[in-house]
Every structure is written in structure tokens, then in C-alpha cells.
Amino acid sequence: MSEDRRLHVLRAIVQDYVQTSEPVGSKALVERHQLGVSAATVRNDMALLEEEGLIHAPHTSAGRVPTDLGYRVFVDRLSEIKPLSRGERTAITQFLHGAVDLDDIVDRTVRLLASLTRQVAVVQYPSLTRSTVRHIELVPVGGPRVMVVLIVNTGRVEQRIVDTGRDLTTVDGEALVARVRTRINDVAAGVPFRVAATSLRTLVEEFPEGDRHVIESVVTALEEALVEEREERVVLAGQANLARSRGDFPRSIGPILEALEEHVVLLRLLGELSEDPEVVSVRIGHENPVSGLQSTSLVSVGYGTGNERVASLGVLGPTRMDYPTTMAAVRAVARYVSDILGDPRSN
Incomplete structure (x- = not known):
């Protein structure tokens, strides 16, 4: 045969x-x-x-x-992932256009994926530890206080207000802030934050002893921003879509909903992807290590800036899934999100 x-x-x-x-x-x-x-x-x-x-x-x-x-x-054996129709591509562009910040991008993306695929959509927030510093701004806010603003290539913005212990409203204070701003961007801009954090620490010794507390305060604030953001997050939408496929689950959707509440589990599954953001991963049924998800399939792909994957997104639904269409939608949305994050004007 x-x-x-x-x-x-x-x-x-x-x-x-x-x-x-x-x-x-x-x-x-x-x-x-x-x-x-x-x-x-x-x-x-x-x-x-x-x-x-x-x-x-x-x-x-x-x-x-x-x-x-x-x-x-x-x-x-799929020879290729079929492209989306022009109408579907237009809908993605219009839905994601005008997002004002990273939270808005993630929120729009997860709702769009759930709507396009009629499955449960899962979007991972970009990991700060895998991201790159775009710019660090210092904004004096009165007396010895300065706002430290970390702008990451993925659109994430972190702010900290620190007390430098020195009046920054004087001419010398303003000049010091300008110098610190210049040097930290010389060291950090355009490099992964985990690398930048180490390099920033070496800047302290460059400054005269009387100025070191200012640069020390700024560097410490940036290190704290990294530590607080190491806990990665996922956002879900479309859980109600599972009810439409109730007949596909031999027992009930209860174990699936319980598994979806364990975000650590989802992060682990999304993390087990190729570093190539173009490769769509499909984990089917019992290929899922989580017992509550073994009647489902997870279609996911990485997204990021340039060739670097900083996070993942995907959809989860019954194994009786339209795989070619779902894979096309997941990949297309990831590409649009990557384009948005890669354009500084969009953040």
C-alpha cells in the first residue's frame, strides 16, 4: 500500500x-x-x-x-503553514494599532488571539532578564530626589524615586545628574539588562568620593528594578471558549481550568520552545507533561525584537483543533507584536 x-x-x-x-x-x-x-x-x-x-x-x-x-x-507533515487572508491580517493590524504601552499590547494581543482562534489565549510578558536596555532617564523631582526611569526594548517602563542625599537643584547638582545620566547610558544602552547591571556597578568608582552616593543610589534602584521583575507573568483570555468544546474532554473541563490557574506551569510550557521566533511549537495531548492538560493541545511561538525571543504566546484548546489555521494565527500575531516592540515609536 x-x-x-x-x-x-x-x-x-x-x-x-x-x-x-x-x-x-x-x-x-x-x-x-x-x-x-x-x-x-x-x-x-x-x-x-x-x-x-x-x-x-x-x-x-x-x-x-x-x-x-x-x-x-x-x-x-504539513508542508507549510497557510497564510492568513487579507481580511484577517487587516483585522490584526487594526486591533493592535495604537497600543499605548506594554500592558496595552499584551491585553490587546491576548484578546485578539482568543477571538481569532476561539481557543484559550496565553501571552507571556517579556522577561526583563532577557530584554535590552533602550534608555535610562534621570528626572530631578525636587531637593535630593530623582526619578530613575528604565526604558526597555520590549516597551516595559520601570520607575523608581530615590533619595540621593544631596541637593540636586543647584548648578553643581544639575551637572552631576547630567553626567550620571550620560555615563549610565554609555554603559547600559543597547545591552541586555543582566549584563548592564554588572557594568553599572563599576561606574561608582569613576566618580569622586563626594559624588558616589548619587551614582550608588541610581545603580541600586536599577538593580532593584531587575530583581522585582524577575517573576514572569502570563495573561489569559478566552477560557469560556472551553465550554464550546465540552464534548472533547472525556471527564470535564475542571482539571483544565485548574491547570490554567497554575501560571508557573504555563510559563514552563511556554519556555520549552525553540529560540528561533519563527518556529511554531505544537504540543499535542499526552505530550503535555501536566496531567490536567493531556486532553488539550498547546500551539505557541516566541516573539521578540530582532532575532531574539523575549517571551512567548499561544493558544490552548482541544486536540480536535484546526491546526493549520491556529498555527497561522499564532505565528502572524507574534510577528505583529514583534514588529510593534521593535519600533521605538510604538512605545
Whole structure:
């Protein structure tokens, strides 16, 4: 038997089952698809697919449904991810256009993904430890106090007000602030923050002893910003979409909802991706290490600036998922988000 024909039959079973949610029989396959063979031949092909563990009979009927392994073979044999339509691309652009800050970008992205795919959308906030410093601003706010503003390439903005112990309203004070601002940007701008933090600490010795408390206060504030933001976050939307697929879950959606509440679990799953932001990851059914998610599939991809992935996004839904369309939507949204983050004018 031709392996290509057998894969064609598997593809047809997956497509029909995703569309109808009903077990697929040989007669239906012959009627709906141009297989070029008889129903008897298709039955033989289905028997071999079942022996290989790619399909199974959910109950005593002539119909078959894909297994997790069957979905895996189907996804791995996709020749390419089909592009979104012009209307879908326009909708993404319009929905994400005009986001005012990182929180707005993440909020719009997760709602857009849930709407496009009708699944549960998951968006990870960019990790500060994997991001790059765009600029550090120092703004005197009266007397000895200065606002330290850290602007990251992902759009994140962190602010700290510190007491330098020195009057910065004088001519000498203003000149010192200007010098500190220049030197910290010389060292930090354009490099990963975890590297910049170490380099900033070396600047303290450059300054006269009487000025060191000012630079020390600024550097400490920047280090604190890094420590406080190491705990990464995810945002979800579309959990109600699970109710539409209630029949796809053999027990209930309860274990899935419980697993989704464990953000540490989601962060771990999203973190197990290729560093290449173009590679779409598909984790199917029992490939998920979390027991509560083994009746679901997670389609995810990284996003970032340039060639660096700083976070991930994706959707989670039943294994009976339209994989080509979902993969296309996830990848397209990630590309748009990366473009927004990479454009300084958008932050």
C-alpha cells in the first residue's frame, strides 16, 4: 500500500473529524475526498493506520478518530503553514494599532488571539532578564530626589524615586545628574539588562568620593528594578471558549481550568520552545507533561525584537483543533507584536 495514500487518508480523517466532531467512516471519506480508490481500499488503509496507532474507534462503530500520534503525524507533515487572508491580517493590524504601552499590547494581543482562534489565549510578558536596555532617564523631582526611569526594548517602563542625599537643584547638582545620566547610558544602552547591571556597578568608582552616593543610589534602584521583575507573568483570555468544546474532554473541563490557574506551569510550557521566533511549537495531548492538560493541545511561538525571543504566546484548546489555521494565527500575531516592540515609536 502506498504510504502517501495512507497519509492522505489520515489527513482526510483529521480534517473531517475536526470539522464534524463525529467519527469518520470509509464511506464518508470516499464521498467527501478525491481519494481515487474504493471504499474497500480505504477500509484497508484505515485498518493499517489503526495498527500504527494513528487512529482508533472511540466505540463500536465503523467510524474512526485520530489519536494524539495521528495528530502529531498530521502536524509534522504539513508542508507549510497557510497564510492568513487579507481580511484577517487587516483585522490584526487594526486591533493592535495604537497600543499605548506594554500592558496595552499584551491585553490587546491576548484578546485578539482568543477571538481569532476561539481557543484559550496565553501571552507571556517579556522577561526583563532577557530584554535590552533602550534608555535610562534621570528626572530631578525636587531637593535630593530623582526619578530613575528604565526604558526597555520590549516597551516595559520601570520607575523608581530615590533619595540621593544631596541637593540636586543647584548648578553643581544639575551637572552631576547630567553626567550620571550620560555615563549610565554609555554603559547600559543597547545591552541586555543582566549584563548592564554588572557594568553599572563599576561606574561608582569613576566618580569622586563626594559624588558616589548619587551614582550608588541610581545603580541600586536599577538593580532593584531587575530583581522585582524577575517573576514572569502570563495573561489569559478566552477560557469560556472551553465550554464550546465540552464534548472533547472525556471527564470535564475542571482539571483544565485548574491547570490554567497554575501560571508557573504555563510559563514552563511556554519556555520549552525553540529560540528561533519563527518556529511554531505544537504540543499535542499526552505530550503535555501536566496531567490536567493531556486532553488539550498547546500551539505557541516566541516573539521578540530582532532575532531574539523575549517571551512567548499561544493558544490552548482541544486536540480536535484546526491546526493549520491556529498555527497561522499564532505565528502572524507574534510577528505583529514583534514588529510593534521593535519600533521605538510604538512605545
